[in-house]
Amino acid sequence: xxxxxxxxxxxxxxxxxxxxxxxxxxxxxxxxxxxxxxxxxxxxxxxxxxxxxxxxxxxxxxxxxxxxxxxxxxxxxxxxxxxxxxxxxxxxxxxxxxxxxxxxxxxxxxxxxxxxxxxxxxxxxx
Numbered sequence: 001x002x003x004x005x006x007x008x009x010x011x012x013x014x015x016x017x018x019x020x021x022x023x024x025x026x027x028x029x030x031x032x033x034x035x036x037x038x039x040x041x042x043x044x045x046x047x048x049x050x051x052x053x054x055x056x057x058x059x060x061x062x063x064x065x066x067x068x069x070x071x072x073x074x075x076x077x078x079x080x081x082x083x084x085x086x087x088x089x090x091x092x093x094x095x096x097x098x099x100x101x102x103x104x105x106x107x108x109x110x111x112x113x114x115x116x117x118x119x120x121x122x123x124x125x126x
Contacts, residue, residue: 002026002115004095009120016085016124022078022095022117029053029076033098035108036069036080039119040091048093049080050108052101060107062088085124092119 008020020036035050049069051057057069068081078095096113104112 002097004097004115004117006093006095006117006120009093009122011123011125012085014086014124014126017081017083018085018122019082020080020093020095020120020122024076024078024095024097027097027099027115029071029097030073031099033100033102033108033113034071034076034078035096035098035102035113036078037094037096037108037110037113038089038091038122039094043091045094045110047104047106047108047110050102050104051078052103054101056103058103058105058107063107082122085122087124087126090122090124093122094119 005023036048039045066084095117097115098113102112
């Protein structure tokens, strides 16, 4: 059974930093793509960053230059380092996984990902 367990969310002030983690289990992460998505009550779920099984990464325009996605090759743990946080970054952040490559230059697309974590709340205050 594929499971994704996120952690690391919290409340920070504008300009602050957070690092999210996602621990995968139940699949061979080395041949899967993994990604981070964000959702708020006002918006549909949107892609933030993705890392392909070959190590290539992509970001939504709003995340470029501020966020960094990475993966621990030893255990597959996915990270999202978020710097320079803004109030508009507030939302529930979800880790997701999909078998194969789903590279998209402007960040991951929800329709391509089949497995989801429960989410972790990020709140950025001004």
